[in-house]
Structure formats: C-alpha cells, structure tokens
Amino acid sequence: MIPFIRHTGKAAAFIRENIDTDLIIPKQFLTTILRSGLGRHLFHDLRYREDGSEDPAFVLNREPGRSATLLLGGANFGCGSSREHAPWALMDFGFRAVLAPSFADIFRTNAFKNGLLPAVVEPEALEALAAAPGAITVDLEALTLAQDGRTYPFACEPWGRSALLEGLDEIEATLRRLPAIEAFEARRRTESAWL
Amino acid sequence: MKTLYDKLWESHVVEELGDGTALLYIDRHLVHEVTSPQAFEGLRMAGRAVRRPGAALAVADHNVPTRQRASGIAGIQDPTSRLQVETLEANMAACPIPYIPLLDPRQGIVHIIGPEQGFTLPGSTVVCGDSHTSTHGAFGALAFGIGTSEVEHVLATQTLVQKRARNFRIRVDGALPRGTGAKDLILRIIGDIGMAGGTGFALEFAGEAVRGLGMEGRMTLCNMAIEAGARTGLVAPDATTFAYLAGRPMAPSGALWEEALRAWRALPSDPGAAFDREHRVDVSRLEPQVTWGTSPEQVAAITDRAPRPEEAATEEKGRRAESALAYMGIRPGQALQELAVDVVFIGSCTNGRLSDLREAAQVLRGRRAAPGVQVLVVPGSGLVKAQAEAEGLDRVFREAGCEWREPGCSMCLAMNDDRLLPGQRCASTSNRNFEGRQGRLGRTHLVSPAMAAAAAVRGRLADVREFL
Ligand code: SF4
Numbered sequence: 001m002i003p004f005i006r007h008t009g010k011a012a013a014f015i016r017e018n019i020d021t022d023l024i025i026p027k028q029f030l031t032t033i034l035r036s037g038l039g040r041h042l043f044h045d046l047r048y049r050e051d052g053s054e055d056p057a058f059v060l061n062r063e064p065g066r067s068a069t070l071l072l073g074g075a076n077f078g079c080g081s082s083r084e085h086a087p088w089a090l091m092d093f094g095f096r097a098v099l100a101p102s103f104a105d106i107f108r109t110n111a112f113k114n115g116l117l118p119a120v121v122e123p124e125a126l127e128a129l130a131a132a133p134g135a136i137t138v139d140l141e142a143l144t145l146a147q148d149g150r151t152y153p154f155a156c157e158p159w160g161r162s163a164l165l166e167g168l169d170e171i172e173a174t175l176r177r178l179p180a181i182e183a184f185e186a187r188r189r190t191e192s193a194w195l
Numbered sequence: 196m197k198t199l200y201d202k203l204w205e206s207h208v209v210e211e212l213g214d215g216t217a218l219l220y221i222d223r224h225l226v227h228e229v230t231s232p233q234a235f236e237g238l239r240m241a242g243r244a245v246r247r248p249g250a251a252l253a254v255a256d257h258n259v260p261t262r263q264r265a266s267g268i269a270g271i272q273d274p275t276s277r278l279q280v281e282t283l284e285a286n287m288a289a290c291p292i293p294y295i296p297l298l299d300p301r302q303g304i305v306h307i308i309g310p311e312q313g314f315t316l317p318g319s320t321v322v323c324g325d326s327h328t329s330t331h332g333a334f335g336a337l338a339f340g341i342g343t344s345e346v347e348h349v350l351a352t353q354t355l356v357q358k359r360a361r362n363f364r365i366r367v368d369g370a371l372p373r374g375t376g377a378k379d380l381i382l383r384i385i386g387d388i389g390m391a392g393g394t395g396f397a398l399e400f401a402g403e404a405v406r407g408l409g410m411e412g413r414m415t416l417c418n419m420a421i422e423a424g425a426r427t428g429l430v431a432p433d434a435t436t437f438a439y440l441a442g443r444p445m446a447p448s449g450a451l452w453e454e455a456l457r458a459w460r461a462l463p464s465d466p467g468a469a470f471d472r473e474h475r476v477d478v479s480r481l482e483p484q485v486t487w488g489t490s491p492e493q494v495a496a497i498t499d500r501a502p503r504p505e506e507a508a509t510e511e512k513g514r515r516a517e518s519a520l521a522y523m524g525i526r527p528g529q530a531l532q533e534l535a536v537d538v539v540f541i542g543s544c545t546n547g548r549l550s551d552l553r554e555a556a557q558v559l560r561g562r563r564a565a566p567g568v569q570v571l572v573v574p575g576s577g578l579v580k581a582q583a584e585a586e587g588l589d590r591v592f593r594e595a596g597c598e599w600r601e602p603g604c605s606m607c608l609a610m611n612d613d614r615l616l617p618g619q620r621c622a623s624t625s626n627r628n629f630e631g632r633q634g635r636l637g638r639t640h641l642v643s644p645a646m647a648a649a650a651a652v653r654g655r656l657a658d659v660r661e662f663l
C-alpha cells in the first residue's frame with residue numbers, strides 16, 4: 001500500500017449526506033476483474049449525461065474538481081455495498097483523501113486498505129474549507145488540515161492511521177503472527193470440532 | 196454478564212492489537228464472482244496460498260442470467276460479466292475451495308445458500324465480500340460484509356483485523372398484525388433509527404416479535420441491518436434455529452451435533468448484560484411499509500402520503516426529501532397508493548426464500564397481475580425454486596401473469612440484464628432504493644413480498660390487507 005503522511009492538493013466539494021457506493025461507482029462497472037481503470041466511471045450517473053457526454057454542472061467536470069486530489073463529502077459517506085471498487089475508483093481518479101463528517105464502516109475500512117485517507121472533519125470546518133479557494137495540506141501525523149493560513153483538526157481511526165503512515169502490507173503483518181493463528185486453530189479443533 | 200456479540204467476539208480473538216482492534220479468527224467465508232477476482236489475483240502476485248480452502252464456499256450469483264440458463268456460463272451475453280464468472284470458475288479450479296457451479300441445483304444467492312447448506316452456524320464468524328452478509332447473524336453468528344482486500348486477507352490468513360463494535364439492542368414487543376411481517380418491521384426500524392443509526396454497532400434484535408419469527412423472517416431482519424449502518428445484525432439462537440439447522444448437509448451431526456448444541460445454548464446475551472444503546476418498538480399497530488424516497492429510511496405506512504419537504508424535522512432532511520421526491524417522480528403530499536408501478540420484483544437475499552414466495556403466492560392465487568405490469572419472480576436459490584415448484588407456486592405465479600425465473604441476484608442490483616428503464620417505477624422486495632440501483636433513473640419502492648404481490652394485482656402501490 002502507498003503510505004500517506006502529508007499531502008497537499010486541490011479540493012472538490014460534493015457535500016451531501018449518504019453518498020452511497022452505488023452513486024460512487026454504479027454496478028455496471030463492477031464486472032471488472034482489475035483494480036485499475038475505474039476513475040473514468042467515478043460518479044458515472046452524475047458525471048455523464050444519457051448520451052455519454054460530460055455534464056458541465058457536475059463538480060468533477062470543472063476546475064478545480066477535475067484536478068482535485070481531495071474530496072469533500074457529506075455525512076455517512078460511502079454507505080451501501082461493500083464494493084472496494086468505490087475507493088479504487090476514487091483513487092484511480094486521483095483522490096488521496098475524502099474529508100467528511102462521518103463514514104460508513106465498510107467504506108472506511110476499504111479506504112484504509114488502499115491508501116485512501118478517510119478524514120473525519122467537523123461540518124463547520126468542511127464548509128469553511130469548501131468556501132475558500134486555496135489548496136489544502138493534509139498532515140496525517142499532526143491530524144491537521146491547513147488552508148490559506150488557517151488550520152483545522154481532523155480525526156482518524158488510530159489503527160488505520162498507523163497503517164497509512166507506514167504503508168503497511170497487512171497480510172504480511174498478519175502472517176508474522178502465524179504461531180498465534182496456529183495455536184488458536186489447534187484449540188478450536190478440540191473445543192469446537194464442528195467448525 | 197455478556198451480550199451475544201461480546202461472546203462471539205471474545206471467542207474469536209486470536210490476538211489483541213490495541214486501540215480496540217483484534218486479530219479475529221474467521222470460521223466461514225462465502226465467495227462470489229464480483230468481489231473476489233482481485234483478491235485471488237493479489238494472492239497469486241504475492242505467491243500466497245489459500246490457508247484453509249475448506250472454510251470457504253463459492254458460488255456465482257450477482258452476474259448470472261435468470262433466463263436461458265441451459266448453456267451455462269457460455270450463455271452469459273455481456274462479455275465482461277461472462278469473464279468475471281469464468282474467472283471465479285478458473286480460481287476455483289486452481290484451489291480446493293468447495294464451489295457450486297452455475298448449473299448445480301444448489302446454485303443461488305450466497306446469503307441464501309449458506310444457511311440452506313448448514314454452512315452458516317451459530318457461534319461462528321461468517322464473512323463475505325458483500326454487505327448483506329449481516330443476514331447470517333440470524334443464526335447467532337458474527338457475520339459481516341468485507342471488501343476485496345479483506346477477502347484476500349481471509350484467504351491468506353483465515354483472520355481479519357477488526358475493530359470491536361458497540362452493542363445496540365432493538366427490542367421488538369407485541370405481535371405482528373395481519374398483513375405485516377419481518378420486512379415491514381425492519382423498514383420501520385430503519386425509518387426510526389436512520390440509515391446511519393447503527394454505524395459502529397452490532398444490532399441485536401430481541402423481544403417477543405423476533406422470537407415469534409421463523410428463521411427466514413429473522414434473516415430478512417438481519418439482512419437489512421446494514422441499511423441502518425450496522426455491519427452486523429444478530430438474533431440469539433434458540434429452538435427455532437436448531438430445528439432449521441438439523442440435518443442440513445454441512446451442519447454437524449451425531450455426537451458433534453449434541454456437542455455443538457450445548458455450546459450454542461450458551462450464546463444468548465446474559466439477562467443483565469449491558470447495551471450501549473437500546474431502541475424499543477411496539478409492533479402491535481404496525482402497518483405495511485413502503486419506501487417513498489431514495490434511501491431505506493425514507494419509509495412510510497402504505498396508508499400514508501409522501502411527505503412535504505417544508506414540514507421536515509430538519510432543513511437537511513427537507514432538502515433530501517425534496518431531491519428524493521423529484522427523483523422518484525412523486526408530488527409532495529401525494530397518496531402513496533396513487534403511484535402506478537411498471538415492474539414488480541420478487542426476490543433477492545432479503546426476500547427470495549420459500550416463505551417469501553409463499554407469501555406472495557397467497558396474494559396472487561386466483562388473481563392476475565394488472566395489464567402492462569411486468570412481474571419478475573426470482574427464487575433465491577435452486578433449492579428454493581425446486582421446493583416452490585413442488586408446492587405448485589410456480590403455477591400460481593405463471594397463471595397470474597408473472598415471469599418465473601432462474602435463481603440469482605437479478606433486479607436487486609441489476610448487474611445482469613434484469614433492470615429498470617429510466618423512469619420506470621418498481622415495487623421491489625429487495626433492500627436498496629438508492630438512485631439508479633435497479634437501473635439508471637429507475638424508481639424503487641421497497642416492500643414485503645405480500646405488498647409486492649398486491650402492487651402487481653392493483654397496478655399501483657396497494658395495501659395488502661385488502662387482499663387477505
Ligand atoms: S440479492 Fe442483492 S443485496 Fe443480496 S447479495 Fe445479491 S445483489 Fe447483494
């Protein structure tokens with residue numbers, strides 16, 4: 001996984017509650033067997049019109065949205081299905097972090113596993129960030145967002161934060177605990193043999 | 196004093212990792228075609244093997260056609276869908292994970308075949324790359340949906356790094372009135388606590404109304420826990436649970452069954468166990484429910500009207516109601532029973548089991564679907580289909596003008612060719628009414644199977660109590 005320590009970028013504001021994974025990446029793109037290439041389908045139904053042309057009214061079809069690396073979203077961001085295609089699509093588009101007041105559980109985990117930072121930001125701070133034009137610097141060590149000389153705090157799950165900071169390969173880390181897994185399995189074989 | 200969730204969690208901790216997280220052992224892993232290809236690819240690239248193939252069970256369900264099944268995978272029209280199902284088959288050929296092929300009579304939706312096969316057991320951990328894995332919590336299993344990276348993690352290590360959830364008990368008192376069932380109950384609960392109300396919690400459904408439900412109704416309940424934001428829904432195992440499981444192909448038998456029963460009986464929450472949150476519902480006056488918006492929490496009784504956004508409790512709620520009504524093509528204050536439907540979908544892992552089909556057939560028996568309404572009945576598995584046919588339900592549906600299809604997810608998510616056209620209105624027994632869920636610009640009203648059948652007959656959203 002690509003580590004995330006500090007990042008500066010432009011923001012796209014799409015602040016609305018309950019942005020679900022069907023909206024982030026509709027099902028017709030889930031038939032892929034790859035992780036890459038989903039960026040152009042991100043928010044497909046909002047981004048493109050019926051005839052396939054871009055809808056200029058949508059934030060990702062205008063600057064700075066087009067070249068944004070930070071997405072400002074609403075509460076309960078990423079609710080709905082478990083599709084990891086949602087963070088894949090966000091990252092493939094170029095996003096490194098989503099800033100929102102809250103996240104759905106599965107989406108948040110999926111984001112962490114891919115190096116996409118789900119940063120929990122107070123709604124007032126989010127509004128202020130969206131209103132100002134400047135680039136935002138996200139500092140995961142300090143848990144701060146800086147823009148045009150102003151700083152705002154954000155929150156992040158401790159385990160996800162350390163995984164992002166280290167760019168951890170979690171499977172590798174777990175495999176180092178193999179003796180504990182084997183001991184657990186041995187115990188289960190006698191105590192709950194039906195499993 | 197522990198809750199059911201506490202017991203399930205603690206009995207699966209391999210190692211505490213700090214910050215409320217632990218390495219959790221995974222007993223059961225359901226695999227399907229959409230969320231697994233990248234995981235197997237990841238394993239191959241890292242040169243890792245599947246640690247315990249026997250702990251998994253795989254099936255294709257999301258992408259599969261519900262018509263003309265005879266030619267199997269080759270008959271899948273869309274080339275990318277076909278490739279995805281072929282990829283699952285190739286991955287299964289390369290490792291000894293038990294696999295139910297497309298043409299096997301047991302094929303069906305993962306969350307239906309797990310319980311059917313006795314693969315889902317009380318006291319176990321069950322995961323699947325699908326958010327509706329919460330369904331299996333109906334057995335008193337710790338079951339939750341995971342993403343593809345986690346699928347890969349489970350395949351490689353048989354464990355997952357998880358954060359412990361908090362305990363949330365939903366007590367349901369009273370008896371469900373005529374014309375209502377588990378689907379109406381869970382829609383009402385989601386309406387009450389909101390679609391993020393359960394975030395960070397494991398929901399335990401308790402109380403007399405839940406005890407009174409059969410396993411299929413309990414599965415409907417837990418299935419939609421995720422629609423309230425909770426990864427996990429739970430019902431304590433009891434005699435109903437054990438009776439359902441006895442004799443299932445993958446359930447224990449003989450002395451092992453007796454041993455398992457002893458362990459399962461100790462699972463329910465201790466009488467004085469503390470919950471971080473509680474919510475009480477009295478269902479004795481529950482009415483059949485129907486969603487009017489684009490989120491499952493936007494729900495009302497069938498006798499009700501669509502809301503007026505300006506009367507919403509908060510400004511944000513009003514804004515969301517306004518945009519939902521616009522998307523749904525509903526006027527503020529419009530009576531819900533005025534809404535004419537184009538399509539009725541009966542199926543999915545929420546309501547694609549035998550009791551659901553029986554419930555729908557009861558309304559459709561001797562009646563006909565209204566002219567111009569397309570009615571799709573999609574059994575949740577091959578075994579459900581066979582049993583329904585043995586009971587003659589397929590005839591009831593056919594005579595009523597419905598299409599009797601092959602098992603799969605179908606129009607629940609419309610990844611195959613069963614989908615709504617822009618602007619079409621659908622009464623659906625599935626679980627999500629998000630924008631575009633059943634097809635771009637399609638309009639979904641979530642209802643129970645009986646309510647779906649009533650809508651089919653009337654050609655509009657209708658109160659099923661008038662048909663009983
Ligand atoms: S029936 Fe619908 S909700 Fe259930 S697994 Fe299939 S797509 Fe998901």
